[in-house]
Amino acid sequence: MSRLAATFEALAESGRKALIPFITAGDPKPDFTLPMMHAMVEAGVDVIELGIPFSDPMADGPVIQRASERALEHKMSLRRTLTIVSEFRRTNQHTPVVLMGYVNPIEAMGYEDFANAAQRADIDGVLTVDLPPEEAEECSILLKARGIDPIFLLAPNSSDERIKKMDTVGSGYLYYVSLKGVTGAGHLDVVDVENKLNQIRGNTGLPVAIGFGVKDAQTAKTVAGLGDGVVVGSALISKIEANLDDQERAKQDIIELLTSMRQAMDSV
Amino acid sequence: MTEKYNMPDERGHFGPYGGMFVAETLIPPIQELNAAYQQYLQDPEFIAELDADLQHYVGRPSPLYHAERWSRELGGAQIYLKREDLNHTGAHKINNTIGQALLAKRMGKTRIIAETGAGQHGVATATVAARLGLECVVYMGAVDVARQSLNVYRMKLLGAKVVAVESGSKTLKDALNEALRDWVTNVDNTFYIIGTVAGPHPYPAMVRDFQTIIGREAKQQCLAQVGRLPDALVACVGGGSNAIGLFYPFIDDHSVKIIGVEAAGDGVETGRHSAPLCAGRPGVLHGNRTYLMEDDDGEIIETHSISAGLDYPGVGPEHAWLKDTGRAEYVNITDTEAMAGFHALTRMEGIIPALESSHAMAYTMKLAPTMSKDEIIIVCLSGRGDKDMQTIAQREGIEL
């Protein structure tokens, strides 16, 4: 069983939901990421989504765009992102790590070279925003052959047919984008999300993580009541951005927010 | 007989190129667009409305003009100019915006968005939006807003909202990113009019189909005026819409040489250029796989060209396919050469071309003398140069 499947199964058994932070590798500086990952694990997160910086993050709002820009200024790349995960694995073999990004850096490396490198770095899942199932087959086959889960997105306008498709091509979990828009946008509508989750549950047995619009402990708690996991990204990266001259402070603020989310989610 | 060219496949692929590389939220609207487009393409009423608009509003057919004096001066092939500069709003862009706007209306969309580089596509979009009474938002890189201020003013006069995009390199590619972000946020009421043969399927095929009016007319006109097909076609390639518009109806005419001209900026060898087909490699950007300008890590790199309309790191996927199959050849022209082409056409024929089109003119100056006097080149004069007066004066040290 993959590390992701095992994690969601264990959580389900204990009646808890996954807390899944997203940060961009190398933001604000390359040496920030590794200690941040370890600290987030200590704060009780279950899965880490690590963003691969890209020059043209079309699905992201301004906060994550700027995170990419800061990382790229310091020459962060897919290769260096993989190196960070390898280093993380030296002392942590239990927390699943999912790479999240756009397909072009992966194409530039070559699908097969990437799949091999991801396996060596002990990556658990890969979520490629601009690689829908229509285009994903070649890459997914290579990943699955190496025990890496291809993670796919679902959107508010996804049909039953579409959800069934994701159920067959995806593994690990499905990522439900809770609103029409880019990352960091507006507020999610709880009733809408609840209705959609009912539809999704009717078409897949895979765990569903919900992201986009989770900003604080209260929303984390609400969303945890609907899905199997809660993804929080822009709210964390905003802490980095607010403390560009004080990385220690940024780290503390992130841990504080995650801790409050963990507590709120566990008190469901 | 060789098999007839029939691209893309039903999933929008031109061999390994093209496709639908978008986030999940955009899949339903893209499928909806594709269905509407396939439907109306066959709808006689839609076609009739489009044809009437092209005739009475755009001013088609555009002339195929024999540049006799210039041909004589160059001493080789006879040069014929396809006069897209004479269209309403001054470029080929409106052939496409008219078509997409009519489609938007049929689909019940009330809001139009577009990206623009030089501002020509933005103006052409704002124009049709004004005419149909649709809300219009145009995304434009902050750098381009500064260097194409005249077109920004035109768009505003037409009632469009122009948003200066401050992210990334602040040019055309970033405007496209921002338009995609808008679309994903407002999918229910918004129609995204892409200005070139880029983006996810069906855009490359759809924009091509709207632009093939250029090549269909040129073919007829050439047969009527000269009695035979041309020997070569030349067009500038930014995203590649004027080029594919001219080329497409000739793809199965194997005696016709097809040449696309990319922008070499300071020279391809300097790295400061916009010539992905000549000097890039395949990758994925803005919804399709094509040749791109990128670094070893797959990050998109900045492009350079004197012409804002060619300043784009990608190119339409069909051109990538035509390059790989050898059906078309792609060459490049530097800023300096383009300036020479600009002045030559202006002085020899009394026609002031756009800087984009000047790249095609400059290559024609190289090609024509290598051909015989009874051979024919059709060059796409994709737009007029009025919008570039400031850029040109500035480059030549003249204060207006």
Ligand SMILES: Cc1ncc(COP(=O)(O)O)c(C=O)c1O
């Ligand atoms: C006059 C003119 N020609 C050519 C282009 C390049 O676009 P494409 O390659 O899609 O024809 C532009 C773009 O702004 C333009 O304004």
